[in-house]
Amino acid sequence: MHTDRFRKLRKESLSNLFDKKEVSSVWRKIVRGQLRSLDFKDLYDHYDFNYNIEDRSTAIRNDILNGTYRVSLPLIYRLEKKYGICRHIVIPQPIDALVLQVLVESIADQIIKHQPSDNSFYSRDKHNVGKPHDAAEYGLSFRKQWKKLQKEIYRFNDEKELLIVTDLANYYDSISIEELKKVFMGYVENNEVLVDILFRVIEEISWKPDYLPYSGRGLPTSNLEAIRLLAHSFLFEIDEVLKQRTHDSFTRWMDDIVIGADSRKEAIELISSISDMLKSRGLALNLSKTAIYDSKEARYHFQIDENKYLDSLEGIKKGDANYNQVTTDLKKNFKKHFKDHGPKYWDKIAKRYITAFGKLESTKLLTEISRVYLNYPGLRPNLLYYLSKIGYKKQTAIKVEEILSNLDVFDDISLYQICALVTSWEVPINDTGKEFLQGIDSALVSASFKSKNPADFYTVLWFKAKYDHHEELLKFIKKYQNLWQADSFLRRQVTAVMGRLMITASKEIESLLYTQISSGITNTVSLANQIQRFSDIDNLDGKLRFYLFPKNTQRPYPLPKFMVLCSVLNSEKIRTDDDVRKSILEHVKDPYYRKWLDAQYNVN
Numbered sequence: 001m002h003t004d005r006f007r008k009l010r011k012e013s014l015s016n017l018f019d020k021k022e023v024s025s026v027w028r029k030i031v032r033g034q035l036r037s038l039d040f041k042d043l044y045d046h047y048d049f050n051y052n053i054e055d056r057s058t059a060i061r062n063d064i065l066n067g068t069y070r071v072s073l074p075l076i077y078r079l080e081k082k083y084g085i086c087r088h089i090v091i092p093q094p095i096d097a098l099v100l101q102v103l104v105e106s107i108a109d110q111i112i113k114h115q116p117s118d119n120s121f122y123s124r125d126k127h128n129v130g131k132p133h134d135a136a137e138y139g140l141s142f143r144k145q146w147k148k149l150q151k152e153i154y155r156f157n158d159e160k161e162l163l164i165v166t167d168l169a170n171y172y173d174s175i176s177i178e179e180l181k182k183v184f185m186g187y188v189e190n191n192e193v194l195v196d197i198l199f200r201v202i203e204e205i206s207w208k209p210d211y212l213p214y215s216g217r218g219l220p221t222s223n224l225e226a227i228r229l230l231a232h233s234f235l236f237e238i239d240e241v242l243k244q245r246t247h248d249s250f251t252r253w254m255d256d257i258v259i260g261a262d263s264r265k266e267a268i269e270l271i272s273s274i275s276d277m278l279k280s281r282g283l284a285l286n287l288s289k290t291a292i293y294d295s296k297e298a299r300y301h302f303q304i305d306e307n308k309y310l311d312s313l314e315g316i317k318k319g320d321a322n323y324n325q326v327t328t329d330l331k332k333n334f335k336k337h338f339k340d341h342g343p344k345y346w347d348k349i350a351k352r353y354i355t356a357f358g359k360l361e362s363t364k365l366l367t368e369i370s371r372v373y374l375n376y377p378g379l380r381p382n383l384l385y386y387l388s389k390i391g392y393k394k395q396t397a398i399k400v401e402e403i404l405s406n407l408d409v410f411d412d413i414s415l416y417q418i419c420a421l422v423t424s425w426e427v428p429i430n431d432t433g434k435e436f437l438q439g440i441d442s443a444l445v446s447a448s449f450k451s452k453n454p455a456d457f458y459t460v461l462w463f464k465a466k467y468d469h470h471e472e473l474l475k476f477i478k479k480y481q482n483l484w485q486a487d488s489f490l491r492r493q494v495t496a497v498m499g500r501l502m503i504t505a506s507k508e509i510e511s512l513l514y515t516q517i518s519s520g521i522t523n524t525v526s527l528a529n530q531i532q533r534f535s536d537i538d539n540l541d542g543k544l545r546f547y548l549f550p551k552n553t554q555r556p557y558p559l560p561k562f563m564v565l566c567s568v569l570n571s572e573k574i575r576t577d578d579d580v581r582k583s584i585l586e587h588v589k590d591p592y593y594r595k596w597l598d599a600q601y602n603v604n
Helices: 004-017 020-036 047-051 053-066 094-112 142-153 177-185 192-205 225-233 236-246 264-279 295-301 304-311 323-337 346-359 363-375 377-390 394-406 414-424 431-451 454-467 470-479 488-501 506-518 522-534 542-548 559-569 578-587 591-601
Strands: 075-082 085-091 162-167 250-253 256-261 291-293
Touching: 004 053, 004 094, 004 192, 020 047, 020 053, 020 094, 047 053, 047 522, 047 542, 053 094, 075 377, 094 192, 094 225, 162 264, 177 192, 177 225, 192 225, 236 250, 236 256, 236 264, 256 264, 264 291, 291 295, 295 304, 304 323, 304 346, 323 346, 323 363, 346 363, 346 377, 363 377, 363 394, 377 394, 377 414, 394 414, 394 431, 414 431, 414 454, 431 454, 454 470, 454 488, 454 559, 454 591, 470 488, 470 506, 470 591, 488 506, 488 522, 488 559, 506 522, 522 559, 542 559, 542 578, 559 591
Parallel strands: none
Antiparallel strands: 075 085, 162 256, 162 291, 250 256
């Protein structure tokens, strides 16, 4: 039941905000890309949501205006930082991610207007800005490098003798939601209801283990702009003080702060001032990462010489006359870099080295990759990028097997990361390829059922969705039906795979789809209905054709998109359409996709 406050004072502003066209636009331009960039991906690419986005937008609008909108259960998983210590990462349901982004779109510019300095940064999904020190180009003489570092990289007004570097201890986990809301309300004019909904969603998607009550402390860690904006705005008062005291000679990227000072006394006074301000909000500086550098120390910690060296590799390609010497030197310098972990930005330079190996498509990093992958969890995304660039080879296959057999898993994402790499490769259908895949399958299954972790079952399912024969895949999901039906996330992922099995086991799959529809779990019901509807379509409409066969051919062809393609090919009119068959063969090159398309849909 709602009071006149909602009907007379709150509803109108929400009506203007949740316009159907605007909600659809925010999904297409921003939120869909956000969800695709997350660690755990949806096996159907949320395409049932996307295909019906206009209807979904209307439903969201109606729920908001009727006051019946409720936040759905998010997916929360663990990501290892170091020594088995994990962050808890939140993935909201598409509806909740979309509601958050719509709210942010309406107030982001209003919030940023209150930002005291242009030297503070956070990543907006419409226009990402790299961290200042990540894209540095340095001059020749060291004095010029030092000046450039301050004037152009950190955007200081004056050249300073010293640099203070610091960040906040456990920033996201330490934020008081009550304090944050109080600060945030000061930046948003006449929109109390918007802030109330925003913080309601934040509360509902936050990690609340063991039926414990909501603590009111800690922003959920998630790759969503709404949450980043909240965290960014909470430090505006720090920006204002630093702007005044340093004449804008500072820069801040979220909780990573660099400040210029002319004397050690001034530097210590600034650190003390910031510390007191933070304590008043329940926050604290990370003292172990707080330091004062002179120009010589900054040269070492910011790795200026190594940045300059790595910059010099831009433009070099495989096949150039000096390619072999360049890659030999790169490996030599990489190994040297790993001998000294002292520099503050050691890890950033390590990532640049790995990226350089990937861009050069050099296999010379492979001798080091297992050791580095197993011992440095923070470098794994870059190493996976490197392995994806090199692609499937006998050497890379051996290294992945080596990593998987020695990997100690302390989180929910480590097995899936390797699985996603292997499913992105175009593994040939020969004895060597089959032996490699059998080994990976055996290792993943063994790890999954040893841990009994839903995330590990999802990893096995992802692998089997691509590489298993349809009969084996059906046998697998039937055998473990009690397990996956007990978890809403797994239930949806298994339902996504049913589209690939429908044509070869229609009665069993129809029965399973009916069970999912009867479950009442919204995102699973939506997907099961979509798979059934696609099996009856007569032609590919424009948006479906553009999705399956984009103007720029995708290689590798994404596995979730292949699941959508299979569900569309369950329609006889579609799979016998010569134009569709021609498009499939132009866009889908992976040997295993081709094998299943031939065996199940006679597309060859």
